[in-house]
Ligand SMILES: NC(=O)C1=CN([C@@H]2O[C@H](COP(=O)(O)OP(=O)(O)OC[C@H]3O[C@@H](n4cnc5c(N)ncnc54)[C@H](OP(=O)(O)O)[C@@H]3O)[C@@H](O)[C@H]2O)[C@@H](O)CC1
């Protein structure tokens with residue numbers, strides 16, 4: 133998880149670091165995971181550290197079930213207590229801090245008001261900006277007033293000098309971007325230099341899909357209740373959320389075991405990595421075949437092989453016009469003349485990176501082993517040819533390629549990444565890895581949760597990094613991982629490798645490939 137999200141102004145980064153020290157559980161490096169995160173995970177019955185996200189309907193159903201056995205308002209009090217504690221942890225001192233609440237007309241505003249009341253009782257100066265005074269949560273407002281808080285008469289004046297702004301405009305009940313009356317307030321909060329903490333969700337984002345249909349609050353941190361919502365983990369909404377903190381309100385046992393979205397963490401990846409047994413030889417570890425590169429793009433062959441060599445298969449066969457370049461860089465690769473069918477047995481194929489118009493895709497798709505199709509291989513890919521396969525297929529498009537396959541604009545895919553990856557998986561009957569700032573992997577079986585990769589970094593937006601990813605994922609397929617695991621483990625290692633190689637500076641695709649072993653080791657380190 134990005135510690136502060138891209139929106140955090142420099143002034144608030146130190147404060148964000150304070151929150152994230154206690155909250156991040158997806159941080160590459162593993163050692164930054166904290167007891168809090170592990171407690172959150174256990175409270176939710178998660179597989180040690182898998183991060184799960186649930187749709188609004190599921191969260192509401194679980195809340196209703198839980199509320200039925202509790203006194204009225206108990207859940208809101210739990211939420212408010214967790215929120216107030218998180219905010220208090222951000223401040224050097226609560227007493228004297230200037231806190232502004234942006235209060236919408238629903239229970240999200242109620243959470244903000246009750247949290248504000250708790251902070252006011254500890255000596256903070258708390259002002260509430262009511263978007264719709266007649267509909268503001270009555271109990272919350274009374275509690276705030278009783279604690280010494282007040283309703284702001286000059287909203288922009290109090291925002292200008294705030295230390296912290298709590299965004300309680302909308303939570304899971306909001307739809308369609310901020311309404312016009314909320315937009316100037318959200319902008320003033322962002323521009324004030326105050327720390328912006330979103331209550332449950334940044335107001336204006338779509339909780340279920342991660343879409344942002346208009347303006348939305350840009351938060352430095354989001355304190356969410358009961359369960360992560362998909363929008364907190366998927367771009368573009370994820371970019372609005374900042375650092376994430378999950379507050380346990382007792383929902384764990386009421387949530388279904390299968391979430392809508394999940395994010396692997398270090399321990400999950402460690403369990404999935406193919407580690408050779410003592411009796412393994414290179415063939416038992418799996419052989420991956422790579423059909424990539426062309427006279428125009430010979431580098432793609434080298435980079436795909438670089439990813440494959442580090443991906444856990446016992447051997448890499450290369451077929452294509454880049455054989456000389458591949459051998460020069462990777463003497464351990466086995467190079468073969470055309471066609472792929474004469475290259476010898478492989479356990480999985482990677483086809484497409486830098487292939488140009490060269491043939492090969494159709495032939496590889498006819499094989500009876502798992503096939504990863506990337507880049508040029510995706511052009512005009514026939515859904516029937518993929519659906520007819522006897523073995524699994526993994527497609528790895530970026531947004532532009534996904535748009536072409538779906539017959540829509542690239543912008544539509546980027547705005548609705550979750551829907552797009554699911555549509556593609558359904559259309560092709562294949563597992564689909566949609567590359568991007570939050571890479572998603574949807575299984576061919578639509579009942580399985582989509583996986584979102586938590587290790588991505590914008591340094592990965594560099595030429596050739598996709599070729600490395602395809603080789604890496606193909607190698608994991610050959611080593612025996614099923615496509616959903618191969619794609620999500622590859623994305624995790626790839627992002628982690630980029631972070632380890634980068635340490636804040638630009639990286640090349642070669643650097644990323646070279647850092648895969650470090651990422652692998654890091655993942656295995658307890
Ligand atoms: N359920 C529980 O047990 C618990 C719930 N909890 C909390 O409750 C939250 C859900 O509360 P909720 O259902 O009242 O909805 P909420 O998010 O406040 O928004 C609805 C209001 O916003 C308005 N509105 C809509 N769109 C808008 C827009 N674009 N821009 C501006 N306004 C917009 C809409 O107006 P209307 O459409 O009616 O005119 C309506 O009044 C949840 O996220 C969590 O924080 C916690 O306390 C834990 C226990």
Ligand SMILES: [K+]
Nearest residue numbers: 299302331333
């Ligand atoms: K909110």
